[in-house]
Amino acid sequence: MIDTISNAMTSLSMWSKMTNALKRKKNATQAAIRRHNAAQDNDKLxxxxxxxxxxxNDEIENLRNQATQSNQEIGRLIHLTLLKDNAIEDLLDRLxxxxGQYDAALKHGTTLTTLEKANFEQQLRELQGKLYSQEMRHHEERKVHLAESHAIKKQNNALRTANAENEARVETLQQNNRSMRIDAIRAYVRAVSNHNFLT
Structure with missing residues (x-):
């Protein structure tokens, strides 16, 4: 009777140890699964x-192409500006x-009829008006082109910053992912080792 009780107690103790070992194995396996799932989620992210x-990067490349086109357009406009500068210089020379002719005529007492004087002054006013109009249009165009160029550069800089931040985040996630995979593999190996030890 005592032997039967002793055997039963021994069996119960062994059963308890096996149950606890199985619980530990189950917990370790679940932890390994969680780590594996987290690693997969990290992979997806x-x-x-x-x-x-x-x-x-595609956006940046697209903007680079736009910037190149814009720079070409700016180059074309600069060329037009130079032509306009030459036109302004020509108007200024004519003016x-x-x-000078008008002043010389007055200085030497050259007689001008009222109509001639009026025509001459009208021509001077027209030349002055054209000169002023050319200079103002030229100034406004330069302001617009400089603003466009500045906006493109600012947008490019912002995209480069965002790209660098994204690349840094990806690198961090990849490092975390490698660590989580290693942890998951170690946990799996421990779980398998425990299982083999029990069996």
Missing amino acids: ATYLLDQVIMK QHAQ
């Missing part, structure tokens, strides 16, 4: 962020020449 980085 890293993939998503990589896609975002690629999209940002100064006309003014």
